[in-house]
Amino acid sequence: ALAQANYERSEVGFGTGQVTGLQLREAQNNLARAKYQLTSQRIQTKQAELSLYFYAGSLVE
Incomplete structure (x- = not known):
């Protein structure tokens, strides 16, 4: 959310000349x-969840 808001502010700033192209690219x-x-974190969370189910015996191969 923070990165999205920063990008949106940078877009506006670029349109008004307050932000350089390099800053917008950053x-x-x-x-x-x-x-x-x-x-990546969502994938790791799902992998951990599957491991938990497997070791708890809830997941059948």
Whole structure:
């Protein structure tokens, strides 16, 4: 949410000339990195959940 808000502010600032192209690109990269990290954490959470079910005997192969 923070990276998204920062990117949106940077877009507005770029449109008004207050933010450089480089600064906008940095905001884009930060947003992409945050989205990647969120996706990675969700995958790790699901993997841990599956392991828990497996070891608890709730998951049958």
